[in-house]
Amino acid sequence: MVSSRERKVASKPDTREEILRTASRLLQLNGFNGFSYGHIAKELGVKSAAVHYHFPSKAALGVALVDRFRTRYRLWMEDAAGLPAADQLSGYVAIHRRFLERGARVCPGGVLQAELYAVPEEVQASVTQMAQEVHDWLVEVLTAGRASGELTFEGPPEAMATVVGATVQGALQMARILGAEQFDLAEAQLWRFLGVSRELTKS
Amino acid sequence: MVSSRERKVASKPDTREEILRTASRLLQLNGFNGFSYGHIAKELGVKSAAVHYHFPSKAALGVALVDRFRTRYRLWMEDAAGLPAADQLSGYVAIHRRFLERGARVCPGGVLQAELYAVPEEVQASVTQMAQEVHDWLVEVLTAGRASGELTFEGPPEAMATVVGATVQGALQMARILGAEQFDLAEAQLWRFLGVSRELTKS
DNA sequence: TCGACAACTTACTAACTAATAAGTAATCTC
DNA sequence: GAGATTACTTATTAGTTAGTAAGTTGTCGA
Structure with missing residues (x-):
């Protein structure tokens, strides 16, 4: 009522994007x-x-939410494609570590996997695709990394991919209770298993 | 209406236990x-x-549910206390593997951690205690196992405990989507990291 | 300046939710 | 066999949920 500014001025698809951002957080x-439509609406006024x-x-909201994460993952993967395997994996962990920092969030795929049978079928389908894509990517990076001598771990890359994915996803959930430092401990341990020494690296 | 038999005949605390069993599954x-009170009631007639x-x-139901799992964990831990570290860890994994077999269930602690901020505070408190207890137990077993030479892994037992716990919890959730064999692959990989060869062992 | 469209709001519904109160029937106790 | 207790059911409530229909307002192109 005070001023007609402050609302949609520049960018057009404002509300839609804010809905997705808020819904992601919730x-x-x-x-x-x-969370409900009411919760989102209230936060956005x-x-x-x-x-x-x-x-x-x-x-529909759930599918849009998951597909948004899927697209981001995909873009990030394409972007990191050329990098050394250790850097790619480091980035993968960093993405999740950031969830933790931004208010104790967990992995969106993880939380949806946990309540998989309680979400609409369309959402289940999107979650399944995302999980498969991330898993395939991990297998790929681990396979290439070992072939190039960058990584030195035993066992099939398939198994290592599941351990890395599950550890990151599980540690994020645990970190809410046991503390964020548990996530870092788990990460350090993963590097040990991958045969990479990570003292003062950052990504 | 037909006959007055067929209902409560022999055991007394029937319904309460059935409620807990059904609620656990849901x-x-x-x-x-x-899930809701209505879902439980409908299933039990x-x-x-x-x-x-x-x-x-x-x-109250949530707290009873978690405390029931907590008690079972505790009793099982006491029971397994004397066994070799590898057998204790094998049992720990087997408990969770059984969840998977009994209809693609995930770890109760895991699912509650995933939606931690969306459950009543009393439930959060019980979940926190359970998670801490299991974590402490893992640290203990891993520490003793390495001291006795049974296990050979690098890094602090604290970090290894988080990796083991997170992998089991995360792999259970992933197994719903990627298949139960991913859980077994992850387990095999864990044994490698623990320096234990597990070909034809069963627990 | 007209009308079409986008981006909403107001107003509503039907279903589900946890929770409570009051009643009933069987059983156990003295 | 009277009274209390246990284990329910019936009936109801207030609040929340996803979802819809019908309006309102602003903007933009012709």
């Missing part, structure tokens, strides 16, 4: 069944029907 | 916010008020 904090305007059903 | 399948009779609030 998903990572409370799970898919732990709009009515819940406005959220329905952009995402007609919660299934 | 928790491990759908998460804490993925009673009214939801009957569930409220035994567990007045969902927070």
